[in-house]
Amino acid sequence: MKNALLLLMVLHGGIHLMGFVKAFQLAEINQLSQSIGKPSGLLWLLTTLLFVVGAILLFLKKDWWPIVAIIAVILSQILIILVWKDAKFGTIANIIILLMGISANGNFQFDKMVRMESKQLLENIKIDNLPIVTKEDANHLPEIVQKWLQNSGVIGKEKIVSVRLQQKGEMKTKPESKWMPFTATQYFNVQNPAFVWSTEVDFVSMVNMVGRDKFMRGEGEMLIKLANVIPVVNEGNNDKINQGAMVRYMAEMVWFPSAALSDYIKWEPIDTNAAKATFILNGKMVSGIYTFSDEGNFKSFEADRYYGGKKDSKLEKWKIIASDYKEFNGIRIPNKCSVTWKLKEGDFNWLNLEITAWEYNTTEQYE
Numbered sequence: 001m002k003n004a005l006l007l008l009m010v011l012h013g014g015i016h017l018m019g020f021v022k023a024f025q026l027a028e029i030n031q032l033s034q035s036i037g038k039p040s041g042l043l044w045l046l047t048t049l050l051f052v053v054g055a056i057l058l059f060l061k062k063d064w065w066p067i068v069a070i071i072a073v074i075l076s077q078i079l080i081i082l083v084w085k086d087a088k089f090g091t092i093a094n095i096i097i098l099l100m101g102i103s104a105n106g107n108f109q110f111d112k113m114v115r116m117e118s119k120q121l122l123e124n125i126k127i128d129n130l131p132i133v134t135k136e137d138a139n140h141l142p143e144i145v146q147k148w149l150q151n152s153g154v155i156g157k158e159k160i161v162s163v164r165l166q167q168k169g170e171m172k173t174k175p176e177s178k179w180m181p182f183t184a185t186q187y188f189n190v191q192n193p194a195f196v197w198s199t200e201v202d203f204v205s206m207v208n209m210v211g212r213d214k215f216m217r218g219e220g221e222m223l224i225k226l227a228n229v230i231p232v233v234n235e236g237n238n239d240k241i242n243q244g245a246m247v248r249y250m251a252e253m254v255w256f257p258s259a260a261l262s263d264y265i266k267w268e269p270i271d272t273n274a275a276k277a278t279f280i281l282n283g284k285m286v287s288g289i290y291t292f293s294d295e296g297n298f299k300s301f302e303a304d305r306y307y308g309g310k311k312d313s314k315l316e317k318w319k320i321i322a323s324d325y326k327e328f329n330g331i332r333i334p335n336k337c338s339v340t341w342k343l344k345e346g347d348f349n350w351l352n353l354e355i356t357a358w359e360y361n362t363t364e365q366y367e
Contacts, residue, residue, distance in 0.1 A: 043079060051069070070101045073094045122189065135150070154258040169182055170351075188255075195213075195248075213248070222241060277289075302318070318340075331358075
């Protein structure tokens with residue numbers, strides 16, 4: 001699609017040279033029957049240059065190429081209107097370039113927002129002279145949780161205070177809808193529980209969807225935009241979104257196991273392979289059940305979570321199941337998981353993910 005847009009911008013820009021050539025009588029241009037003055041001819045030349053520069057910036061992956069392209073489209077359309085009889089079909093190209101430019105600029109603004117929020121999340125994390133996690137640190141935890149920490153490899157390593165990771169997978173918006181591929185990036189602050197998760201989803205052919213989930217200072221936010229521009233979900237600053245974000249953070253602790261030792265997590269044994277955890281933050285509290293294999297591998301997490309953030313949203317069972325494990329930088333985590341809502345109408349498996357990159361104790365963002 002990028003190559004097609006590049007070609008369209010160059011060809012469309014090149015066609016505008018005809019207006020310049022006709023205005024200065026450099027050649028016979030039969031396609032333009034209306035007269036064009038020299039000042040107008042210079043604008044036709046400027047439009048050509050703007051389209052070409054926009055195409056070059058797009059090729060070089062410069063984030064501000066849409067601004068140049070949109071200016072070119074506006075100028076082009078004004079010129080087309082002046083010679084509408086001869087150039088009206090150029091409007092089609094302008095519409096295509098305008099829509100692609102608006103979408104690309106929306107994506108740029110979205111990425112800018114996510115990078116700023118991620119910077120805020122990471123900037124006060126202290127990663128120097130971190131304590132080493134010892135076996136004795138976990139003595140107060142249920143035996144199966146101790147086994148999980150030992151099996152994951154965090155014993156004998158620095159306490160995890162931050163994590164960055166990348167994901168890929170597929171998701172659904174409704175039980176009957178089709179699977180949509182996605183990629184995602186996520187940052188965690190483990191010292192002061194917080195995360196920023198951003199994703200790009202292949203919604204339909206040539207149209208994507210971006211989303212961001214945020215949890216900071218005990219409050220959650222959810223934002224989803226169609227074609228990078230049109231907000232279809234924008235929820236935050238309410239108890240149901242906050243509760244869901246807390247549950248999500250607690251579930252995703254399996255990707256930074258030493259967080260189980262944090263003061264904000266309280267543990268209770270259930271049986272030899274399960275334990276209940278309670279996450280307490282700013283006077284708010286959520287709980288969930290972790291299950292493990294005999295060897296100490298994380299198997300599943302289940303909790304009550306609000307199904308959406310609307311006023312009429314109800315608590316439903318929400319479950320994560322691990323299907324595979326991988327070692328990243330000496331830490332073994334569940335790298336493949338499925339996420340399911342346990343609804344009264346039946347199970348709604350809405351997300352399958354795979355972690356493709358994982359690092360801890362860094363405050364740098366991905367490029």
